[in-house]
Amino acid sequence: MSAPPYAGELGLQLCHTCDKVCLLDTHECPRCWSVLHPRKPNSLVRTWALLIGALILYLPANLLPVMYTDMLGNGSESTILSGVIEFWRGGSWDIAVLIFIASVVVPCIKFFVLGLLLVTVQRRSRWAMPERSRLYRFIEIIGYWSMLDVLVVALVAALVQFRALSTIEPRLGILFFGLVVVLTMMAAMSFDPRLIWDAEKNDVR
Amino acid sequence: MAEAEASRAPLVICEHCDSVYQRPVLARKQTAHCQRCGALLARGRRLSTDQLLALTMAAAIVFLFANTFPIMGISMQGLSNEATLWQTVEALAQGRITLIALVTGLSIIFAPALQIILLAWVLVHARAGRVAPGFRACMRALEHLRPWSMLEVCLLGILVAIIKLAGMLEVHPGIGLWAMSMLTVLIILIGGRDVRGLWDELGVGRP
Structure with missing residues (x-):
C-alpha cells in the first residue's frame, strides 16, 4: 500500500x-x-523558550524546600528528593519509587525528549520518524502526572493543622515545581509533531 | 478541485503527521490508526448523546458531593481535622506561592466543574435537537480544558497522602473521597472526544 x-x-x-x-x-x-x-505558529521558538524556562525553574524546584513539618516543636524542611529518601527509609519503597518517577523521572524524560525532538526537527533529520512521533505522544500522556507532588503537599498541609502539636506548611519550592510542570505541559502542547514529517518534503515548511 | 474534495469525500487528517485518509466507518470500540506515524486517527463513538447527558448529570451530582464533604480526616491524641478539596487548594494559597493554588484549583476543581457545566449546556440542547447558544465557544472551551483536568492525578495524590500520614497518625477516608473516585471515572468517560460527534449530529457549520 x-x-x-x-x-x-x-x-x-x-x-x-x-x-x-x-x-x-x-x-x-x-x-x-x-x-x-x-502548522502551530512559531512552534520551535515557543517550545524552546518554554523548555528553557522550565529547565531554569527546575533548579530551585529541587534545591528549595517544598514542605515544612513541625512535629511537637521539632521543625524540619524537606525538599522533593529528601521526601523520597524519607519514604524509602521508612519502608514504603513503593511510594518512594512512585514519587521519584512522578517528580524526577517524568520531568527529566520530558526535558530530554523535547530537546531531542527540537534538535532533530531543526536539522530536518529523517532518522526514526515513527519512533519520534511515538515519543512525542508518550510525553504528552505522562506530562501531567508530575502534578502528583504538588497535590500531596497540598493535601498534607490542609490536614495537619494542630497548632500546638504539629503543623505542615508548603514552602516556596512547590511553586517552582508546579511551574515546571505547567511550562513543560505548555512546551509539549506548542511543539508541532508534524514538523517531524516535514523533513520528508523538500519544499519550505 | 480542492474545494470539491473538502466538501465531497469525508476525509480525516492525522493530527500528528498531516496524512490524509478517507474517513473510516467505525463500530463502537473500533479504532483507526495512522499508517505513517501510528497515531490514533479516529475512534468509534462509545457514548450516544443520551448516554453522555445521563453521565454528565451523574457527574454534576457526584461533583457536589466531592466538593461538599471532606476528602479525608485525621486524628491524633484526641484532636481531629478534616479537609475538603477546597481546603486542599486553600492550603497552597499562602503568600508568595499563591499562584500554585490557582493552578491546583484549576486542575482539580474549576476545570472539571466547567467541563460538566459546558457539557450539560450543549447536551441538553442537542437532545432537543437544537444548537445551544454559544455552541462553538463551548465546544472550543471543552477542547482547551481537557489537558488541564487532572482528577486522576489528585486521586493518586490522595492515596500517597494517606500512606504518608498513616505512619504518624490515624487517617479516615471521607465521603468526599468516594465521590471523588466516582467523579474521576465519570470525567474520563464524558471528558473524552465523544462530544465531537455533536458537530456532525447537529450539522453545525455545514453549508
Whole structure:
C-alpha cells in the first residue's frame, strides 16, 4: 500500500480545535471559528523558550524546600528528593519509587525528549520518524502526572493543622515545581509533531 | 478541485503527521490508526448523546458531593481535622506561592466543574435537537480544558497522602473521597472526544 498523501499536497489543513478538514487558503475554521494554521505558529521558538524556562525553574524546584513539618516543636524542611529518601527509609519503597518517577523521572524524560525532538526537527533529520512521533505522544500522556507532588503537599498541609502539636506548611519550592510542570505541559502542547514529517518534503515548511 | 474534495469525500487528517485518509466507518470500540506515524486517527463513538447527558448529570451530582464533604480526616491524641478539596487548594494559597493554588484549583476543581457545566449546556440542547447558544465557544472551551483536568492525578495524590500520614497518625477516608473516585471515572468517560460527534449530529457549520 502506498503512503497516504500529506494534507498540504491536497491543499488541505486540519483545524486543531475541532478536527475539521479545511482548505489551505482559509484562515478561520468554517465550523468552530478557530483561527487556522497549517502548522502551530512559531512552534520551535515557543517550545524552546518554554523548555528553557522550565529547565531554569527546575533548579530551585529541587534545591528549595517544598514542605515544612513541625512535629511537637521539632521543625524540619524537606525538599522533593529528601521526601523520597524519607519514604524509602521508612519502608514504603513503593511510594518512594512512585514519587521519584512522578517528580524526577517524568520531568527529566520530558526535558530530554523535547530537546531531542527540537534538535532533530531543526536539522530536518529523517532518522526514526515513527519512533519520534511515538515519543512525542508518550510525553504528552505522562506530562501531567508530575502534578502528583504538588497535590500531596497540598493535601498534607490542609490536614495537619494542630497548632500546638504539629503543623505542615508548603514552602516556596512547590511553586517552582508546579511551574515546571505547567511550562513543560505548555512546551509539549506548542511543539508541532508534524514538523517531524516535514523533513520528508523538500519544499519550505 | 480542492474545494470539491473538502466538501465531497469525508476525509480525516492525522493530527500528528498531516496524512490524509478517507474517513473510516467505525463500530463502537473500533479504532483507526495512522499508517505513517501510528497515531490514533479516529475512534468509534462509545457514548450516544443520551448516554453522555445521563453521565454528565451523574457527574454534576457526584461533583457536589466531592466538593461538599471532606476528602479525608485525621486524628491524633484526641484532636481531629478534616479537609475538603477546597481546603486542599486553600492550603497552597499562602503568600508568595499563591499562584500554585490557582493552578491546583484549576486542575482539580474549576476545570472539571466547567467541563460538566459546558457539557450539560450543549447536551441538553442537542437532545432537543437544537444548537445551544454559544455552541462553538463551548465546544472550543471543552477542547482547551481537557489537558488541564487532572482528577486522576489528585486521586493518586490522595492515596500517597494517606500512606504518608498513616505512619504518624490515624487517617479516615471521607465521603468526599468516594465521590471523588466516582467523579474521576465519570470525567474520563464524558471528558473524552465523544462530544465531537455533536458537530456532525447537529450539522453545525455545514453549508
